Amino acid sequence: MPERSDLPVTTRTTHRRLREQGSTSRRDLDDILRSGVICHLGVMVDGDPMVLPTAYGVAGQVVYLHGSVASRSLVAAPQATICVTVTHVDGLVLARSVFEHAVNYRSAMIYGTPRLVTDPAEKLAGLRALAEHIVPGQWDYARQPNKKELAATTLLALSLAEASVKIRTGPPDDGDSPDADLPVWAGVLPLAAAWQSPEPDPVLPASIPLPPHITALANRPVR
Amino acid sequence: MPERSDLPVTTRTTHRRLREQGSTSRRDLDDILRSGVICHLGVMVDGDPMVLPTAYGVAGQVVYLHGSVASRSLVAAPQATICVTVTHVDGLVLARSVFEHAVNYRSAMIYGTPRLVTDPAEKLAGLRALAEHIVPGQWDYARQPNKKELAATTLLALSLAEASVKIRTGPPDDGDSPDADLPVWAGVLPLAAAWQSPEPDPVLPASIPLPPHITALANRPVR
Secondary structure (H helix, E strand, O other), X not given: OOOOOOOOOOOOOOOOOOHHHEEOOHHHHHHHHHHOOOEEEEEEEOOEEEEEEEOOEEEOOEEEEEEEOOOHHHHHHHHOOEEEEXXXXXXXXXXXXXXXXXXXXXXXXXXXXXXXXXXXXXHHHHHHHHHHHHOOOHHHXXXXXXXXXXXXXXXXXXXXXXXXXXXXXXXXXXOOOHHHHOOOOOEEEEEEEEEOOOEEOOOOOOOOOOOHHHHOOOOOEOO | XXXXXXXXXXXXXXXXXXXXXXXXXXXXXHHHHHHOOOEEEEEEEOOEEEEEEXXXXXXXXXXXXXXXXXXXXXXXXXXXXXXXXXXXXXXXXXXXXXXHOEEEXXXXXXXXXXXXXXXXXXXXXXXXXXXXXXXXXXXXXXXXXXXXXHHOEEEEEEEOOEEEEEEEOOOOOOOOOHHHHOOOOOEEEEEEEEEOOOEEOOOOOOOOOOOHHHHOOOOOEOO
């Protein structure tokens, strides 16, 4: 019996291959989404798939995406299934054989037909989730959207109900194969992303200090 | 007149919005692809778009993608247009207003119908491009694929002929707006990825040294 917190398995989210990399843990999904910076949105535009890097936010059981009301991809999205993928690359898996080379990664793919958010309160909450996703504290610190800006923004809500999580960790798989006798170094070359030192806008008055919620991220690993 | 090296503009690669972010420079495309670690592959599977993180390699005018012959996405790919997107996130653009928040990024989107590579020589060359993409020197160092492994691998070739490049750099756009009078810090929080210290496979004999071509990457920024 799957636990209550487990992700439901559908045709699209069934792990067909490399099953050891599939996860049905809701906690894994939440962790991947929480620590992602951007996602890649897959959407059909004029009959062909288009993959766009874009910001996102999460609130409850929903991923929010936003963009200009003039965006072709966002206008097309609510009419069909989309796929939102968030990927963390954690390292290169350098094996004895080229064939066993791999990537250590954590990836979440969310499928569904997004809903166009029109309710003003939900629209504000969704945009807040987007702003707060990476820099917590920024929504209350910066100037919030006015009516004109809200009208110029398309907000989509995608349910987290249908999601697939894949995770690979650890050393190469050929440590117990005949290749392990080769004089070839094998292991992982880790990769990490980190926020750097904030760069003030050149026209920013020197009297405006860096607020603590931005300082809290500076020169820290992305988590 | 576009320069000879410029990317051709098609319906799919026309920059409709935020035109200042569009680039038609072949050099920009090459730089983005060279320094990417993985791509996101958009492919139609059973009528819906699927976005998969996957490795890639570049040789001449072609992007190579590979996977198991059992992969649903790779089996489906040669029958229709796919989209391969490589994205670098360079920083968060923290503006005075939430509306003007943005991401500094470099992104390449390549469209086309991939070709299944069956020629043995091209298959080896494509797999070599994949192995060498991130760790130059690894193809000649590790054990190269044998016949059985080659037969188990699907290799796709996607022409670089139809590509769209988008780049955003620099400070927020509201430095010359009325919002610039607000007491709000504005600027860029840069993001950088770096290779860390190599982690040997726990079962690796201590007598096998780390080769220089891997040492060359260790503890260096991803470029």
